[in-house]
Each structure stands twice: as structure tokens, then as C-alpha cells.
Amino acid sequence: MADVDEQLAVLLRGTDFGDEATRRTMERELRARLAEDRPLRVYCGYDPTSVDLHLGHTLSMRKLRQFQDFGHEVTFLIGNFTGLVGDPSDRDKRRPMVSAETLAANATTYAQQAGRILDMSGAAVRYNAEWLGKLSFADVIRLCSHFTVAEFLRRDNFARRMERDEPVYLSEFLYGLMQAYDAVALEADVQVGGTEQLFNLMAGRKLQEAHGQQPQIVITLPLLVGTDGHEKMSKSLGNYIGVDEPAREVFGKVMSVPDPAMRDYFTLLTSVPADEVDVLVGGPPLAAKKRLAEAITASLHGAAAAAEARAYFEATVQRRETPEEMPAYRIAAGAERGLADVLVAARLANSKAEVRRLVAQKAIRINGGLADHFDEPLADGDELKVGPHRFLRIVDEGARA
16 A cells, blocks of 8 residues: 555645544554555445535545545445434524435435445445444434433534523434444544544544444545635535536536635635645636635536536636537426526525525626516526626427427
8 A cells, every 4th residue: 555654645635623632542543454454444424304415515425535536445424314303513593404315305316416426335334223223222322322411512512502592402412423434334544534523533433443443544624615715515505516516507506616715715726736735726716716616616527628618618717708508498388487486496596585696796697688687588599697607598399389
């Protein structure tokens, strides 16, 4: 396998352990484990509580891919049991419960989307209901005996809720216990997760020791800010870049990321060397942003698609050209023809409320002119421009019949 120092330099890039003592401990333990010169068992868990993955989810996938590239054994764990509760780690209120049926439906696309980052032919895909669903109540009691209530209440988000006299549910305590048991079931050497999950990952170490296993090394990564440059990337906030979005859409959204966020995006989402990042971030912002957008787009769609997306952006946004070819949206006879209905159905907006905001922001054009109303009727042949780089041509099947 590769030299230990070479592996450490790559595997620790972009990590955030919250404090220097934890970093030193994990680096020391990882160095020792790598020195054993064997494939390490590495995993990360993903609760399928939504259909689509976004770039924020790919931070851990990219770390898994780095382990893969060094010859380690990677498991892509789908939390079809933990997802019933939902991870409370980054929440100041309880997550809504998700049904097993919804989780199963969402999980069907997760491995395919992860395949944009991971080599799925060399990765194991596991579901934690495989072992969590088999635990008896007596088993759960024994697992609970390794932790105190005080340990859980010291967590920042739980402590804040207690101070506000807001409820903390026992099911949320059990989430950390379930995630910890995943490490035992997989006999993990390394678990990758977000910094907000550090408590759960460290609980995994404690349970492994109680089960006579060598405690896992935890690799934690910071939260990725969204395209607004401030809030955590989230579909609900509309500041996300979807893993399955077209190359042109990915490129255009990355170009909208505020300049101060570029360094983190380079570090967390690309393999561009640190010294080159320094040069890019210190140079003309537009050139750096294009390099960033092309690198991220290429990681999801390949170099050719990324180059085409860059050319499309330069033509439509920088030179303000209207593309000769644009996606067509077909309106069936009798279907809604209002602007909001069409944009939501065509997935150019998440809701009618978003269309209303875009119209107010003068971000939608119809045949070159600004849209006057969020539900303006559309006709056959109308050409829409949404934001700086998204286009749509209307094909009215009823009018052509």
C-alpha cells in the first residue's frame, strides 16, 4: 500500500475534529492503523430521509473514495433503521418521523447517486436494519447500560433545548446508540462523518471497546455552506447543488457561490493541490470560480461534460447569448399552462412560492421580456430564461393538435 505519510496527507485534508487534542489522538491512531499495512474497514452511514443527495453529502463520500483509492475496504451504509428516528445531531428540535416505506423508496436511488463519487463495484452496500432490527429489548437495555443520561444531555443541541424547556425525546437518545452499534456490527476500523456527529462516532468507539473490539478512528468533516455562502447546504433552504443535477446546472450553481466560500469548496470538494488553491484564490475571482466549477462538475459528470458546461456558461451568462438548443417542456392538452405550474413541473423551481420570489427579483424572462406575474399563461414556442443560465422552450401539445 502507499506510504503512510502520503495516505495521511490525503486522508486528513479538509477534516475538522473540533479541538486539537482530538485531532492529535485520531491522527496518531490512524497512523498506527495504516502502519499495519492492511486494508482498513471504513464506512459512513446515510439515512435516506430524502430522495436526492446534494454536494454536502458528498464530502464524506469523497473521503471514502480517497480510502478506496489507497486500497481500503469501504462500506456505503444506508440507515434504513436509524432513519426511522432521524439524526438529531445538527437539530435544535426533533426531526419528523419517517415511515419505513418512505425510507425504502428513497434508498433505491442512493447507491446510484453515490456512484458518481464512489467506485461502487469495489464498495459494499449495507443496510443497518440487518442488525438493528434483530436486537431484542434485552439487547437494547444492555447497550444503554454503557452510557449515562448526563453524557447525552451534555450535547450542545440537547443542552440548548433543555435550557429553553423544550422536550428531548428518548428516541433521540437511542439514535446515538443505534449509530454507535453500527460500528460494532461492521467491526469498523474507521468511520467517516460530519463534525456534528462526533458524539455518535465517539460512542461507537466506546461500544466497540465494550465488545472487545479495537476502537474505530473517527474522521470528521465540517458542514458545507450552501450557495448563499452562509447557511448549511440544504434542500429546504434552496441553497443546494444536487448530485443528480445536469452538468450545466451544477456548473452554473457553483459559479453563484460567494467568493469567500471558494477555498472551502476547493478543499472539501476537489483534489486541486493546496498550493494551487492558494494561487487560484489569490488571483482573479472569476478565473478561480470557473476552475472550481469545472472541477466539481467533472467529478460528477466527467471532464467532457464539465468543459461543455463551462462553454455554455460563458456563452449564455458572460456573453448573454440565447442558446439555439434548449430543453423543451411539453404541455399536454388540458394541462396547466401557468408559469408557476410549468416551472415546478419542469423542476426549475421547488414551489410556486419560489416562482413568486423569482418574478419579484426580476429573475425570469419570457421571450426576452421580464415575467409580469408568477402565474402568467404560457403559449406554444415561448422561451423562458430562469436566473442567469437556465432555459426552457414550451411545446404546447394542445395547440399543435
